[in-house]
Amino acid sequence: MKRYLLLAYCLIATFLLPASAQDCAGFTLKEGSGFEMDNFDAKGKSVGKIVYKVAKVSKDGAFTVFNIDMESFNNKGQSQLKNSYEMKCDGNVMVMDASALVSQEQMKSFQGMDMKFTYDNIEYPSKYSVGDKWKDASVKGEGKSTAMPVTFNMAIRNRTVTAQEKLTVPAGTFDAYKINADMNVQMVMGFPIKVDMQTISYRTPGVIWDLKTETYRKGKLMGYSELTKIY
Secondary structure, eight states, X not given: OHHHHHHHHHHHSOOOOOSSXXXXXXXXXXXXXXXXXXXXXXXXXXXXXXXXXXXXEEEETTEEEEEEEEEEEETTSOEEEEEEEEEEEOSSEEEEOGGGGSOHHHXXXXXXXXOEEEEEOEEXXXXXXXXXXXXXXXXXXXXXXXTEEEEEEEEEEEEEEXXXXXXXXXXXXXXXXXXXXXXXXXXXXXXXXXXXEEEEEEEETTEEEEEEEEEEETTEEEEEEEEEEEO
8 A cells, every 4th residue: 555655646746847948838947957745644744755857858849848757765765766757748738658657666567477558648738727627647558477467557537626725835835726636546467456546636837746735545635745845
């Protein structure tokens, strides 16, 4: 369960910046920029942080492409997970590569299983309105372990902007929008493992990353993260 919760933290805390300062969807993005999210358990105790950094910025036709490095640390400062992923912006929508939902360490656990993945990427519009419904996102994988079939499915559904409110986090005070979503993780390798979670994210136009995220299971708060630093 701790692994799924860590995955949720890494997943829900999202976005970043690019190089020779480029403007995209109202954001000025610069290579080498980054941000940090601090993670807490349900009682408010620190359990670590996630550090994001823009490694590279490039152009691909009408898209600005950002390569982002992510590293998760526990509350003792020890590295727990690393991942790299890609984001694209066409001026109206920011698209995050859904392969970011599966860490490099998790991919290693599938070695020898001949896993093949398909993705529905995560989209964030440049403008928000209460009542908006955003596109679902997913990762689907199929393979084999010896003669046994293996499937891995992760989905984020029912992404809805439900409210607008002032929100204060360590990084500042923002006019934020509240986005509710359902997240489901299923893996079958001989026997099924299924985890259902609900997430609440707070975002604001002009800031590419989440301001705050909360993760629930069966209506119970499991943990949350807050934006603490922008650099």
